[in-house]
Amino acid sequence: MAHLTVEPVSIPVIPVRELLPWAILGGLVMLLAIYFVGSEQGATSLINGMYVHEFVHDGRHLLGFPCH
Amino acid sequence: MVGSLILRGLIVGLVAGLLAFGCAKLIGEPQVDKAIAYEAQRDAAKGEAPSEEIVSREVQSSLGLLAGVLVYGTAVGGLFALAFAFVSGRVGRIGPRGLAALLALAGFLAIVLVPQLKYPANPPSVGDPETIGHRTALFFIMMAASIATMVGMVNLSLRLKRRLGAWNAALVAAGLFILIIAGVQLLLPDVNEIPDDFPAVVLWRFREASLAIQLVLWAGIGLGFGWLTERSASGQFRFSTPARAH
Numbered sequence: 001m002a003h004l005t006v007e008p009v010s011i012p013v014i015p016v017r018e019l020l021p022w023a024i025l026g027g028l029v030m031l032l033a034i035y036f037v038g039s040e041q042g043a044t045s046l047i048n049g050m051y052v053h054e055f056v057h058d059g060r061h062l063l064g065f066p067c068h
Numbered sequence: 069m070v071g072s073l074i075l076r077g078l079i080v081g082l083v084a085g086l087l088a089f090g091c092a093k094l095i096g097e098p099q100v101d102k103a104i105a106y107e108a109q110r111d112a113a114k115g116e117a118p119s120e121e122i123v124s125r126e127v128q129s130s131l132g133l134l135a136g137v138l139v140y141g142t143a144v145g146g147l148f149a150l151a152f153a154f155v156s157g158r159v160g161r162i163g164p165r166g167l168a169a170l171l172a173l174a175g176f177l178a179i180v181l182v183p184q185l186k187y188p189a190n191p192p193s194v195g196d197p198e199t200i201g202h203r204t205a206l207f208f209i210m211m212a213a214s215i216a217t218m219v220g221m222v223n224l225s226l227r228l229k230r231r232l233g234a235w236n237a238a239l240v241a242a243g244l245f246i247l248i249i250a251g252v253q254l255l256l257p258d259v260n261e262i263p264d265d266f267p268a269v270v271l272w273r274f275r276e277a278s279l280a281i282q283l284v285l286w287a288g289i290g291l292g293f294g295w296l297t298e299r300s301a302s303g304q305f306r307f308s309t310p311a312r313a314h
């Protein structure tokens with residue numbers, strides 16, 4: 001049965017300099033996406049009007065972001 | 069490596085977002101409807117015309133909700149993958165499934181539960197539009213403090229592990245986390261704009277629904293991401309394939 005013992009899968013360490021470009025670029029895009037759902041046309045506005053706010057309104061409230 | 073992890077995170081986030089949408093539709097929307105009915109009644113009693121609709125209620129509660137939850141879920145999944153890529157191999161000997169589950173738990177506590185305990189989710193018609201700037205700032209300050217405390221305490225528990233053992237190190241860090249968070253929450257000002265006659269049950273059910281939606285999302289991301297990463301890792305290194313009997 002010894003050959004059936006499952007070793008814990010080891011996970012490789014990813015060097016920070018390999019991670020950094022992804023973190024900056026991807027992180028920015030993903031935070032911007034969350035901002036549009038959570039706060040755009042609320043406390044601050046990048047786009048004029050109220051359409052984005054009104055469109056994602058239910059999600060914004062139900063995900064717990066401050067709204068009206 | 070990083071790219072494929074992020075792609076996995078985005079896909080898992082999208083799928084978990086679909087589950088969260090189901091939860092939002094099923095238990096969240098009925099409470100939103102009740103809050104909006106209260107608002108309409110209040111406006112009518114004051115003799116005010118109902119506020120004009122830019123997006124109809126039907127669109128808000130279907131397509132709008134779907135888009136909002138999916139975009140949020142996908143983005144959280146991508147950020148989760150980035151965090152996973154950073155912590156993997158840096159927090160001790162733990163496999164992908166366990167690591168993803170613990171990371172999701174830490175994320176849910178720091179990003180959802182702790183900020184929500186201080187500034188809970190509110191249904192429509194509860195907040196004052198005039199104070200949205202103030203409330204938004206406080207909410208994100210609370211979230212930033214909570215994330216920073218979580219990172220600090222995870223670091224602390226890793227440092228204490230050799231001296232105290234994993235269990236006691238985690239207990240010390242968890243206790244300190246609660247103390248620091250309690251201090252921050254006592255220092256930050258309260259926000260209470262709930263109208264006196266707003267139905268308490270609707271408020272409570274709404275907040276339960278909000279937490280449930282986030283719980284489904286984070287559990288889906290943590291468990292789904294861990295499962296896929298473990299599968300691909302074991303496929304790569306053939307760790308879990310038993311040698312063929314001869």
Ligand SMILES: [Zn+2]
Pocket residue numbers: 057061067068192193
């Ligand atoms: Zn609102």
